[in-house]
Amino acid sequence: MDGNGLHGLELRSSISGEGVLELSLQEAAVPEPAADEIIVRVEATPINPSDIGVLLGPAALDTAEFAGTAARPVVRALVPAAALPAIAARLDASLPVGNEGAGTVVRAGAEVVHLLGQQVAVFGGAMWAQYRRAKAADCLVLLAGTTPREGASWYVNPMTALGFVQTMRQEGHTALVHTAAASNLGQMLNRICLADGIGLVNIVRSSQQAALLRGQGARHIVDSSASDFTAALTAVLVETGATLGFDAVGGGPLAGQILAAMEAAARQTANGYNHYGSDRHKQVYLYGRLDTGPTTFERGPIGFAWGLGGWLLMPALKKLGAAAEARLRARVAAELKTTFASHYTADVSLAEALQPEIMRAYCRRATGEKFLILPQQGLG
Amino acid sequence: MDGNGLHGLELRSSISGEGVLELSLQEAAVPEPAADEIIVRVEATPINPSDIGVLLGPAALDTAEFAGTAARPVVRALVPAAALPAIAARLDASLPVGNEGAGTVVRAGAEVVHLLGQQVAVFGGAMWAQYRRAKAADCLVLLAGTTPREGASWYVNPMTALGFVQTMRQEGHTALVHTAAASNLGQMLNRICLADGIGLVNIVRSSQQAALLRGQGARHIVDSSASDFTAALTAVLVETGATLGFDAVGGGPLAGQILAAMEAAARQTANGYNHYGSDRHKQVYLYGRLDTGPTTFERGPIGFAWGLGGWLLMPALKKLGAAAEARLRARVAAELKTTFASHYTADVSLAEALQPEIMRAYCRRATGEKFLILPQQGLG
Numbered sequence: 001m002d003g004n005g006l007h008g009l010e011l012r013s014s015i016s017g018e019g020v021l022e023l024s025l026q027e028a029a030v031p032e033p034a035a036d037e038i039i040v041r042v043e044a045t046p047i048n049p050s051d052i053g054v055l056l057g058p059a060a061l062d063t064a065e066f067a068g069t070a071a072r073p074v075v076r077a078l079v080p081a082a083a084l085p086a087i088a089a090r091l092d093a094s095l096p097v098g099n100e101g102a103g104t105v106v107r108a109g110a111e112v113v114h115l116l117g118q119q120v121a122v123f124g125g126a127m128w129a130q131y132r133r134a135k136a137a138d139c140l141v142l143l144a145g146t147t148p149r150e151g152a153s154w155y156v157n158p159m160t161a162l163g164f165v166q167t168m169r170q171e172g173h174t175a176l177v178h179t180a181a182a183s184n185l186g187q188m189l190n191r192i193c194l195a196d197g198i199g200l201v202n203i204v205r206s207s208q209q210a211a212l213l214r215g216q217g218a219r220h221i222v223d224s225s226a227s228d229f230t231a232a233l234t235a236v237l238v239e240t241g242a243t244l245g246f247d248a249v250g251g252g253p254l255a256g257q258i259l260a261a262m263e264a265a266a267r268q269t270a271n272g273y274n275h276y277g278s279d280r281h282k283q284v285y286l287y288g289r290l291d292t293g294p295t296t297f298e299r300g301p302i303g304f305a306w307g308l309g310g311w312l313l314m315p316a317l318k319k320l321g322a323a324a325e326a327r328l329r330a331r332v333a334a335e336l337k338t339t340f341a342s343h344y345t346a347d348v349s350l351a352e353a354l355q356p357e358i359m360r361a362y363c364r365r366a367t368g369e370k371f372l373i374l375p376q377q378g379l380g
Numbered sequence: 381m382d383g384n385g386l387h388g389l390e391l392r393s394s395i396s397g398e399g400v401l402e403l404s405l406q407e408a409a410v411p412e413p414a415a416d417e418i419i420v421r422v423e424a425t426p427i428n429p430s431d432i433g434v435l436l437g438p439a440a441l442d443t444a445e446f447a448g449t450a451a452r453p454v455v456r457a458l459v460p461a462a463a464l465p466a467i468a469a470r471l472d473a474s475l476p477v478g479n480e481g482a483g484t485v486v487r488a489g490a491e492v493v494h495l496l497g498q499q500v501a502v503f504g505g506a507m508w509a510q511y512r513r514a515k516a517a518d519c520l521v522l523l524a525g526t527t528p529r530e531g532a533s534w535y536v537n538p539m540t541a542l543g544f545v546q547t548m549r550q551e552g553h554t555a556l557v558h559t560a561a562a563s564n565l566g567q568m569l570n571r572i573c574l575a576d577g578i579g580l581v582n583i584v585r586s587s588q589q590a591a592l593l594r595g596q597g598a599r600h601i602v603d604s605s606a607s608d609f610t611a612a613l614t615a616v617l618v619e620t621g622a623t624l625g626f627d628a629v630g631g632g633p634l635a636g637q638i639l640a641a642m643e644a645a646a647r648q649t650a651n652g653y654n655h656y657g658s659d660r661h662k663q664v665y666l667y668g669r670l671d672t673g674p675t676t677f678e679r680g681p682i683g684f685a686w687g688l689g690g691w692l693l694m695p696a697l698k699k700l701g702a703a704a705e706a707r708l709r710a711r712v713a714a715e716l717k718t719t720f721a722s723h724y725t726a727d728v729s730l731a732e733a734l735q736p737e738i739m740r741a742y743c744r745r746a747t748g749e750k751f752l753i754l755p756q757q758g759l760g
Binding site for chain 2: 053054058085086088089090250251256264267270274275276279286289292294295296297298299300301302303304305306307308309310311312315
C-alpha cells in the first residue's frame with residue numbers, strides 16, 4: 001500500500017538465467033513503516049568493495065554496454081557461463097544494493113515516533129536508494145553535530161577494523177598485521193591500534209602509501225614493493241610479536257609471505273631445533289579480494305602451526321555476541337569524526353554511479369579511492 | 381658408563397655448517413637404564429615420511445655420494461645454501477633417526493624389572509638403532525601373540541588416523557575426506573571409519589588404488605585422475621556431508637579443489653542466495669608433503685567460511701589430553717593385527733637403509749610403498 005505517498009528511486013541489480021547482468025534505477029513506492037520501523041531519507045551511502053560484489057556479481061565490466069538516459073541509465077554486462085552455477089540462487093532476482101548509509105527519519109511507526117526528524121545511520125543492504133525502511137532498533141542515532149555524510153560509512157569499515165581487534169583477542173594473539181594498510185579501513189585500524197596500544201604491522205604497496213601512514217603516526221610500516229620486504233617484515237614481526245594477519249589482497253603470494261615471515265620471526269626467538277618448525281600458531285585471514293587471482297603459498301617456510309582462512313564481518317560479530325557488538329557501535333558513534341572518519345574521492349548521484357567512467361573508477365578498487373553516493377542529488 | 385656391556389649401531393644424520401649432510405652408522409655403548417627405564421633391543425622399525433624429513437633435512441638426494449663399506453655405508457649430500465637458515469638449530473648436531481619401532485626388553489631398571497623379556501613398542505625418536513633406552517611408562521607392552529614386526533608401526537599411522545577422527549569430533553564435523561587414501565594410513569582410516577560408522581571420502585590418484593580400497597570395503601572412492609573428478613567429489617560430499625579434509629599431498633591445487641567441492645555441496649543443500657557463499661565452515665588440514673611444490677587455490681569458488689591449516693600429530697594429541705590418548709593407545713594395542721596392520725614392500729637392515737637403490741625407493745614416498753628396518757639383521 002502506498003499509504004505515505006512517498007516514492008523514491010532505488011538502484012537494482014539482476015542477472016538473467018542467460019547470464020546478462022542489468023543495472024538500473026527503479027522508482028518504487030515507499031512502504032508504510034510498522035510500529036517499530038522508520039523510513040529514512042538516505043542522504044549519503046558509500047561504495048564499498050563488498051557492494052561491488054553484489055552489484056556486478058561475476059559479470060565482466062569490460063563487456064558492459066551503457067544505455068538509457070543520463071537520469072535513468074541502464075548498464076548491461078555479461079556473466080561467463082562457467083560462473084552461473086555458483087550464483088544460481090540469485091538468477092532472475094532483482095537485488096537492491098548498498099550495505100550502509102545515513103540520512104534523516106521522515107516517517108516513524110507508533111512505537112518510535114520520537115525518532116522523527118533525527119539523523120540515523122543504517123546497515124543491512126538496499127541503501128543505494130532514496131528511501132529505506134528499517135527497524136528502529138537496528139539503526140544508530142547519530143550524535144548531535146554528526147552529519148549523515150560523516151555517518152554514512154559507520155558500519156562496514158569501522159566494525160571490520162574493530163572486529164579484527166576482537167578476533168585477535170578471542171584467538172589469543174597480541175598484535176596484528178594488516179595489508180593494503182593505507183586504505184580507509186587501514187587508516188582506521190591504525191588509529192584504533194595507536195589509541196589502544198596494540199602493535200600493528202602495516203603492509204603497503206608503495207612509498208607514497210608508507211608516507212601517508214607515517215604522517216598518521218603509524219609505528220611499523222613495511223613496503224611490499226621494496227627489495228628488502230621479507231627482511232623488514234620479519235624484523236617488525238620479531239619486534240611486535242604479531243602472529244595474526246588480515247589480508248585484503250587475497251590473491252598471489254602475500255598471505256604466504258606473511259606466514260613465512262611470522263615463522264622466521266618465531267624461529268629467531270625459539271629455543272632448539274624442531275624439524276616441524278615453531279609450535280607458535282600463525283594465522284592469516286583473507287577478508288578481501290583486491291587480487292582475484294589464485295592464492296599461492298610455499299609450505300616449507302611456514303612449518304605446521306599455521307592457518308589460512310576466510311574472514312567475514314557478520315559471522316565474526318555473531319561469535320562476539322550482541323552485547324559486545326553494542327559496545328563497538330557506541331564507540332563508533334562517539335568517534336565518527338576522529339577514529340572512524342572516512343575520506344571520499346568524489347560524490348556522485350545514484351544515476352552517476354552507473355556512468356562508465358565512474359563505474360570503472362570504483363571497480364578498480366584502488367587503495368584510497370572511495371566514492372560516496374548522495375541519493376538526493378541530481379534528481380530531474 | 382658402559383655398565384651393561386652392550387654396544388649397538390645407530391643411524392645418525394648430521395648437516396655441517398657448510399651444508400653437507402652426512403648419514404652413517406655409529407657404534408655406541410648402550411647406557412644403563414634408570415630405575416624407571418628399560419633398554420629395548422629394537423627388532424623392527426619402519427621408514428615413515430616423517431623420518432625421511434629428519435634423515436635428509438632439505439638435502440637434495442640427487443646430489444648424494446655413497447661411500448664407506450657395505451656394512452658401514454656413508455652417504456653425503458648437499459643442502460642448498462638458501463635452506464640453511466631455516467635449519468640453523470640442527471647444524472653440526474648428530475641427530476638420531478626413527479620415530480617408532482618395537483623389540484624386546486633386555487635390561488630394566490629397578491622399578492620395572494617385571495618388563496624384562498617382554499615385547500614392547502616405543503615411540504619418540506632414535507629407533508633406527510639396535511638398542512633404545514626408554515621410559516617404561518612411554519612404551520606399549522604388546523599383547524601376547526603380537527610380534528615386534530606387527531607392533532613396529534604402532535604409533536605414527538595409527539595415532540594419526542585416530543587423531544583425524546578426534547579432530548573431526550572436536551571441531552564439530554561429522555564425516556571426513558582423505559587424500560592419498562590408498563596409503564597404509566589411508567587403509568587404516570578406512571577400517572576405523574567403517575568400524576565406527578563415520579562417512580569417509582577416499583581420494584586416490586589411480587584406478588588401481590581405487591580398486592584396492594574397494595576390495596577393503598571402502599564406500600566412497602573418488603579418483604583425482606578421472607575426468608569427472610570434481611562432479612564425483614561434489615556428489616559424495618553431498619551424500620556424506622563431509623566438511624573436513626586431511627590432505628597428505630599438500631602441494632598443488634588439490635586442497636583448494638576439496639574446499640571448492642565442499643562449498644558446491646553446501647550450496648546445493650542451502651536455502652536462498654548468499655553473496656558470500658555458504659556459511660557452513662569447510663576445513664582442510666595439510667598433514668603431509670607428498671608434493672613439495674607450492675599450494676594454490678582459487679577463492680571465488682570457496683566462499684568465506686573456510687580454513688586451511690597445518691596438522692601435526694603431537695600438538696593434536698596434546699589438545700586431546702593424556703586420558704584420551706591412553707584410550708587410543710589401548711585401542712591400537714588391541715587391534716594391531718586388524719585395524720592397524722601395516723604392510724611393507726621390503727625388509728632392510730640398518731646398512732641397507734643407506735644403499736642407493738633403497739634410499740631412492742623410500743624417498744619417492746610412493747603410496748603403498750613402505751620399508752621396514754630390521755636392526756638386528758645383516759650384522760657382520
